[in-house]
Amino acid sequence: MPDGSGLQNQLHVINSGLKAQNAGVAIQLRGSSLCLSAILPSKIDGRDPHQQRVRIKLKATKEGIARAHKLAIKLASEKASNTFNWKDWELEKQGLTIRAKRSNNSVEKWVKRFKQNWWNNRDIRTTAQQTQAERTWNRINWEFRRIENQQATLTIKLLVAIAETTEAGSKSRAEFCKQAKALAKFADLRGIKELEAVTTKYKPKVRALPDEETLFELAKTLRYEDPFGWCFAALVTYGCRVSEVYSLKPDKDGTAQVLGIKQKGEPPQPRTALALPRAYVESLDLYNVSKPIEIESAEDYNSLKVKQVTDRFAKWIKKHCGHMNLQGKDLRHSWAIRSILESDIGDVLAAKSMGHAIGIHQKTYSAAIDKRDMAKAAKRLERN
Numbered sequence: 001m002p003d004g005s006g007l008q009n010q011l012h013v014i015n016s017g018l019k020a021q022n023a024g025v026a027i028q029l030r031g032s033s034l035c036l037s038a039i040l041p042s043k044i045d046g047r048d049p050h051q052q053r054v055r056i057k058l059k060a061t062k063e064g065i066a067r068a069h070k071l072a073i074k075l076a077s078e079k080a081s082n083t084f085n086w087k088d089w090e091l092e093k094q095g096l097t098i099r100a101k102r103s104n105n106s107v108e109k110w111v112k113r114f115k116q117n118w119w120n121n122r123d124i125r126t127t128a129q130q131t132q133a134e135r136t137w138n139r140i141n142w143e144f145r146r147i148e149n150q151q152a153t154l155t156i157k158l159l160v161a162i163a164e165t166t167e168a169g170s171k172s173r174a175e176f177c178k179q180a181k182a183l184a185k186f187a188d189l190r191g192i193k194e195l196e197a198v199t200t201k202y203k204p205k206v207r208a209l210p211d212e213e214t215l216f217e218l219a220k221t222l223r224y225e226d227p228f229g230w231c232f233a234a235l236v237t238y239g240c241r242v243s244e245v246y247s248l249k250p251d252k253d254g255t256a257q258v259l260g261i262k263q264k265g266e267p268p269q270p271r272t273a274l275a276l277p278r279a280y281v282e283s284l285d286l287y288n289v290s291k292p293i294e295i296e297s298a299e300d301y302n303s304l305k306v307k308q309v310t311d312r313f314a315k316w317i318k319k320h321c322g323h324m325n326l327q328g329k330d331l332r333h334s335w336a337i338r339s340i341l342e343s344d345i346g347d348v349l350a351a352k353s354m355g356h357a358i359g360i361h362q363k364t365y366s367a368a369i370d371k372r373d374m375a376k377a378a379k380r381l382e383r384n
Contacts, residue, residue, distance in 0.1 A: 008029075014027060014069050018076070023073065032059055034058045035055050036054040036056060037052070038052065043086060073120055107144070114186050114187075119137070131303055155189065156189050159183075168200045177200075178199075181195055181199070212338060233285075234248055234286055235331040238275055240256075244258050246294065249289070250289070257270060258272075259295060273355075274349070293309050314328060339353075
């Protein structure tokens with residue numbers, strides 16, 4: 001078998017993913033061929049279900065393992081919906097295609113089918129890709145869980161009714177409609193235009209941010225409140241994202257090294273962030289680092305763990321700053337406004353410090369930039 005270690009690793013990753021999904025199916029290597037293993041109904045009448053192999057006409061190659069992964073998910077789906085039939089899988093033994101069966105049209109059943117199809121289309125080769133895929137699916141499934149009656153028949157009218165329970169123009173409405181439309185297309189429902197009619201574009205609300213003095217005093221007050229006091233103060237000072245602060249390392253020159261957000265298929269990339277103002281670093285004792293988790297390098301980055309800690313941070317802020325309706329992202333936005341209105345570092349450098357493109361920076365903070373530029377223009381006119 002060519003590239004045996006690579007194929008073994010591919011099998012290990014896929015089987016680990018199947019186990020994490022509680023699929024109840026594994027892919028096994030038998031010589032140079034592949035088979036599926038699962039607890040299945042006995043071929044002998046009167047005997048209880050037991051662990052058995054399903055023969056599939058696939059060789060142990062990269063392409064064969066990918067095809068076997070799809071068949072494993074198909075088998076898991078049939079087991080879950082009690083539609084497994086040995087006769088159907090005899091076709092696969094002969095190298096023919098097995099047609100998916102449909103049971104009823106409940107939301108629960110369609111979401112299960114959608115989930116299996118979604119995983120079928122993922123090209124997962126590493127543990128990191130598996131973790132990222134699980135996070136993505138959890139976000140999708142969160143929207144489907146808005147439908148409380150999972151036994152209800154899946155219809156466009158049902159999806160429209162759920163969409164209308166969310167606020168028009170909100171992120172909740174936009175995200176639900178996006179996933180509901182994907183589910184409706186998968187189920188081949190008629191009348192998708194009715195769902196599109198209630199779909200509204202997400203319009204972020206302009207949040208009221210505390211002034212610089214209030215924010216600094218709050219950072220001083222919370223600085224030694226475990227486990228996130230240091231993180232809070234560092235976010236106020238450096239303006240990075242909450243998910244990035246666990247890797248932030250202050251330097252003596254007023255900068256800090258930080259790992260950016262993880263891009264698809266790429267590890268987090270390092271960048272330099274600026275303290276604004278620099279005096280905050282010593283005033284808030286930021287050289288005395290204290291974090292709930294420490295990320296030393298891109299190899300240490302675990303997106304699932306970072307998400308869990310960030311969720312805890314959100315609850316911590318709500319506990320300590322609930323009276324101000326403050327969120328972690330507000331600290332980043334406050335830094336950006338401060339960099340525009342109260343410093344001379346320039347938009348390009350500010351954007352680099354924050355870790356986004358200059359175009360995004362100018363679009364996001366256009367109102368503050370306009371205010372600054374108008375003030376500068378007014379001063380020039382005054383001199384003339």
